[in-house]
Amino acid sequence: MKVLLADEYGFCFGVERAVEMVEEAIAEGDTVRTLGPLIHNEQEMQRLGGFGVQTISKPVQIQRGETAVIRAHGVTPEVQDELEKKASKVVDATCPFVTRVQKLAARAAEQNRHVIVVGNPDHPEMIGVKGYAPDHAFVINGVDEVAGLPRLRNPLVVSQTTIKAQNFFDTAAAIKSKTDDEVQVVNTICSATRDRQDAARALAGMVDAFYIIGGRHSSNSRKLLAVCLEQCPKSFLIETDEEINADDLKGVKTVGVTAGASTPNWLIDKIVKHLESIGEDMELPLD
């Protein structure tokens, strides 16, 4: 049985960078506290927990002497200030792609322009971005919510980094009806999610079974599963190698593997090795 990895899988640039920054702080002997879970992967959080990394939910929980970590989603300037006041050190692991959205929003607000961000208003990234353009920003999910916007002044339209491009462009086009001014549209979607889906789709048609490694609550992992199921009915979302049932692999000659953006490489390697060992043990059918 051959095990093939998708061309793009696992940690995106921003998550990899955030984990590396936490590892550097650990190596320097810091007591590390992350504001919100650093990544949505239980196994990786357990590994970091072994080095004393703990998650806090509010800046007020930081104690003097501790290092506070801002995760890849970023935070509002107020939350950042609060952390700077309370913590001995702040590690800002905001993904540079998110920082770009924050800066665009802040600059437009300084110019007294409206900022429309297309995304989920409850997502931490959106809460952070909105904080950079107080009293000027609106976060809307999509085209259906455009009607509820007021008349807009020289609007800037940007996006949450992980939304679908079609939703963004449709919404940006609809926003033109809300202003007599020119609408500035800046596509701030990050390609990491789409690249992983495209790579999974390309491989799914070539394999007999597919394993998607990722958290059951991770939306990008669940989307990868849906993409693989379109072409490969034997597609499974798993968190650990213990969930692989060797019976599912009877008669399988080629198995594909991909992983969500929060899945660490050590876990992917472990699962690939496990699949390879099942393949070695298995008797191929005689056809």
Ligand code: SF4
């Ligand atoms: S998905 Fe893109 S924007 Fe979000 S953390 Fe990863 S690289 Fe950064």
